[in-house]
Amino acid sequence: xxxxxxxxxxxxxxxxxxxxxxxxxxxxxxxxxxxxxxxxxxxxxxxxxxxxxxxxxxxxxxxxxxxxxxxxxxxxxxxxxxxxxxxxxxxxxxxxxxxxxxxxxxxxxxxxxxxxxxxxxxxxxxxxxxxxxxxxxxxxxxxxxxxxxxxxxxxxxxxxxxxxxxxxxxxxxxxxxxxxxxxxxxxxxxxxxxxxxxxxxxxxxxxxxxxxxxxxxxxxxxxxxxxxxxxxxxxxxxxxxxxxxxxxxxxxxxxxxxxxxxxxxxxxxxxxxxxxxxxxxxxxxxxxxxxxxxxxxxxxxxxxxxxxxxxxxxxxxxxxxxxxxxxxxxxxxxxxxxxxxxxxxxxxxxxxxxxxxxxxxxxxxxxxxxxxxxxxxxxxx
Amino acid sequence: xxxxxxxxxxxxxxxxxxxxxxxxxxxxxxxxxxxxxxxxxxxxxxxxxxxxxxxxxxxxxxxxxxxxxxxxxxxxxxxxxxxxxxxxxxxxxxxxxxxxxxxxxxxxxxxxxxxxxxxxxxxxxxxxxxxxxxxxxxxxxxxxxxxxxxxxxxxxxxxxxxxxxxxxxxxxxxxxxxxxxxxxxxxxxxxxxxxxxxxxxxxxxxxxxxxxxxxxxxxxxxxxxxxxxxxxxxxxxxxxxxxxxxxxxxxxxxxxxxxxxxxxxxxxxxxxxxxxxxxxxxxxxxxxxxxxxxxxxxxxxxxxxxxxxxxxxxxxxxxxxxxxxxxxxxxxxx
Numbered sequence: 001x002x003x004x005x006x007x008x009x010x011x012x013x014x015x016x017x018x019x020x021x022x023x024x025x026x027x028x029x030x031x032x033x034x035x036x037x038x039x040x041x042x043x044x045x046x047x048x049x050x051x052x053x054x055x056x057x058x059x060x061x062x063x064x065x066x067x068x069x070x071x072x073x074x075x076x077x078x079x080x081x082x083x084x085x086x087x088x089x090x091x092x093x094x095x096x097x098x099x100x101x102x103x104x105x106x107x108x109x110x111x112x113x114x115x116x117x118x119x120x121x122x123x124x125x126x127x128x129x130x131x132x133x134x135x136x137x138x139x140x141x142x143x144x145x146x147x148x149x150x151x152x153x154x155x156x157x158x159x160x161x162x163x164x165x166x167x168x169x170x171x172x173x174x175x176x177x178x179x180x181x182x183x184x185x186x187x188x189x190x191x192x193x194x195x196x197x198x199x200x201x202x203x204x205x206x207x208x209x210x211x212x213x214x215x216x217x218x219x220x221x222x223x224x225x226x227x228x229x230x231x232x233x234x235x236x237x238x239x240x241x242x243x244x245x246x247x248x249x250x251x252x253x254x255x256x257x258x259x260x261x262x263x264x265x266x267x268x269x270x271x272x273x274x275x276x277x278x279x280x281x282x283x284x285x286x287x288x289x290x291x292x293x294x295x296x297x298x299x300x301x302x303x304x305x306x307x308x309x310x311x312x313x314x315x316x317x318x319x320x321x322x323x324x325x326x327x328x329x330x331x332x333x334x335x336x337x338x339x340x341x342x343x344x345x346x347x348x349x350x351x352x353x354x355x356x357x358x359x360x361x362x363x364x365x366x367x368x369x370x371x372x373x374x375x376x377x378x379x380x381x
Numbered sequence: 382x383x384x385x386x387x388x389x390x391x392x393x394x395x396x397x398x399x400x401x402x403x404x405x406x407x408x409x410x411x412x413x414x415x416x417x418x419x420x421x422x423x424x425x426x427x428x429x430x431x432x433x434x435x436x437x438x439x440x441x442x443x444x445x446x447x448x449x450x451x452x453x454x455x456x457x458x459x460x461x462x463x464x465x466x467x468x469x470x471x472x473x474x475x476x477x478x479x480x481x482x483x484x485x486x487x488x489x490x491x492x493x494x495x496x497x498x499x500x501x502x503x504x505x506x507x508x509x510x511x512x513x514x515x516x517x518x519x520x521x522x523x524x525x526x527x528x529x530x531x532x533x534x535x536x537x538x539x540x541x542x543x544x545x546x547x548x549x550x551x552x553x554x555x556x557x558x559x560x561x562x563x564x565x566x567x568x569x570x571x572x573x574x575x576x577x578x579x580x581x582x583x584x585x586x587x588x589x590x591x592x593x594x595x596x597x598x599x600x601x602x603x604x605x606x607x608x609x610x611x612x613x614x615x616x617x618x619x620x621x622x623x624x625x626x627x628x629x630x631x632x633x634x635x636x637x638x639x640x641x642x643x644x645x646x647x648x649x650x651x652x653x654x655x656x657x658x659x660x661x662x663x664x665x666x667x668x669x670x671x672x673x674x675x676x677x678x679x680x681x682x683x684x685x686x687x688x689x690x691x692x693x694x695x696x697x698x699x700x701x702x703x704x705x706x707x708x709x710x711x712x713x714x715x
Contacts, residue, residue, distance in 0.1 A: 026469075028461075028462060029458075049465045050491065122454075122461060124464075124495060126494075157490075160487075161490070230496075231492035231493050231496065245493070246492045248525050249490065
């Protein structure tokens with residue numbers, strides 16, 4: 001294999017791929033990065049077995065030549081030193097050559113490095129994902145979906161399936177759900193007609209993988225293709241493939257958890273509520289559960305308070321836009337509430353309560369965005 | 382495929398029963414979700430687990446044939462430890478640690494990388510703490526599809542009953558020491574080393590290593606010296622212990638080997654008391670054995686064997702090596 005390639009282009013690809021490579025892997029070959037060259041493109045692959053990132057450098061793009069010379073082939077190169085070597089090379093052009101004995105030579109200007117490679121046949125074989133099982137979505141929309149749900153995944157391993165976000169595509173509607181059994185975040189979007197034949201459910205993507213995906217994607221309007229197979233999901237942009245293993249198991253049925261009727265409904269300005277709760281929770285933060293209390297008052301007002309016996313109390317009255325239904329006193333975790341309000345990101349929201357001991361739901365008042373946040377209260381102190 | 386590769390048919394010569402059970406479960410498509418391979422050191426448990434994993438993933442597997450092909454990319458990568466869906470867990474030091482089990486638990490909950498088939502091989506499964514074993518139980522109780530766990534152990538007694546009852550147990554019989562001896566001699570290991578290694582049930586690879594190792598030669602010399610000291614009431618065995626023995630046998634496995642070597646001496650003394658010279662292992666030390674036969678009675682020799690076994694147990698329970706050995710030497714001198 002031999003390639004002569006632009007250094008900046010290569011460096012960018014390496015940086016993307018390095019995100020998937022973990023220094024403490026138990027599988028020796030995964031400490032390396034796979035380089036694969038053919039007449040049209042150079043492909044870099046890195047993996048920690050949970051996620052796999054492939055970055056593609058086309059030979060030529062928009063009239064700019066990235067790869068000047070190619071002899072097809074592939075090799076696995078130690079990933080640990082590669083970024084530093086490429087970054088510090090003297091010239092803009094880099095030549096990478098691998099001989100039959102898996103010795104890799106990197107040349108630029110008068111600098112030359114020789115690295116020991118590994119056998120590319122030893123590298124994990126990634127599943128070839130069928131394009132018929134795929135659909136497209138805008139990249140920035142996908143990022144929003146992830147941001148609005150991924151925070152609610154469970155961090156404890158007691159119910160491993162809850163550490164992921166559930167993707168469900170049915171009747172042209174894509175739904176993402178995440179819950180840690182104390183709170184739940186759900187977001188639905190309508191898909192374009194292209195997906196009508198496609199439906200899947202019980203695809204659960206690890207929260208960690210989605211976090212990485214969110215970091216690596218740019219906020220662009222370009223579309224990203226999502227393909228699903230039995231054991232992997234592939235997110236595919238023009239030059240970047242992101243694969244993640246899935247969580248094995250059945251995701252619990254979450255639709256039953258969402259109460260259909262409410263006894264008390266509060267409509268309130270989202271930003272004001274968030275700031276009020278943030279202030280009230282200042283004293284509650286030391287407290288293990290970070291609990292604040294919400295109480296309905298007369299004249300459409302609510303009182304937010306917290307009480308930490310050893311420190312003191314905080315109280316604040318907030319005017320709402322409308323309160324209907326029964327009077328209510330309820331306590332909940334302030335962090336969950338702030339997370340939920342941030343995820344909704346609407347000016348005005350409505351909160352629907354069904355009694356002090358039942359979960360309550362928060363939705364934007366403007367129902368254009370189908371987002372729903374559910375929080376379980378704690379017993380009133 | 383080179384000559385050294387183990388196949389089921391070569392395994393069959395040494396472990397006929399275990400091999401047949403595994404071959405049948407493959408051919409008849411009745412693979413259990415968890416196996417426990419148990420048997421002494423060097424009986425081929427690890428090789429069997431590797432063969433099993435290779436056949437499970439082999440891309441050219443023939444339904445009616447239990448051998449893997451050894452040549453496809455899956456087989457090759459399992460041999461080099463690079464297959465992403467085959468996981469090996471070995472004790473990190475004295476026990477299988479919590480984070481190792483956590484890693485395994487995480488792996489249980491993820492789908493495979495290349496397919497949904499997965500194999501886990503847990504070496505020295507008895508070294509799991511109770512806590513770790515209970516975490517593993519959860520997986521053994523609710524196995525996911527196409528996942529096979531293989532637990533290897535030398536000591537089923539130390540594995541939790543709840544784990545035992547959830548695994549199909551495959552017993553690996555100890556090799557006959559004559560067979561091992563023949564094998565060692567065939568590999569060019571000197572006669573006296575071959576005898577000792579066969580008697581201690583040391584595997585071929587380790588035996589080869591020991592026969593090249595100057596540490597082992599020195600160890601044998603020191604063992605003889607200690608025997609000389611404790612057999613002679615005028616000598617200071619205690620002093621010798623501190624000046625020589627403890628400096629030489631420092632690591633845990635070295636300490637264990639030292640005691641095993643001492644055990645051989647007392648077993649041989651018993652053999653020669655019973656006029657069973659054919660059972661004697663340390664044939665190169667016959668003169669000494671004859672001489673000490675008059676120093677120490679049969680029942681004393683038995684007591685010493687008992688003391689040695691006690692010391693072995695103490696070390697396993699983390700009793701301080703120096704204290705355990707001091708106690709031992711005093712007991713042997715009596």
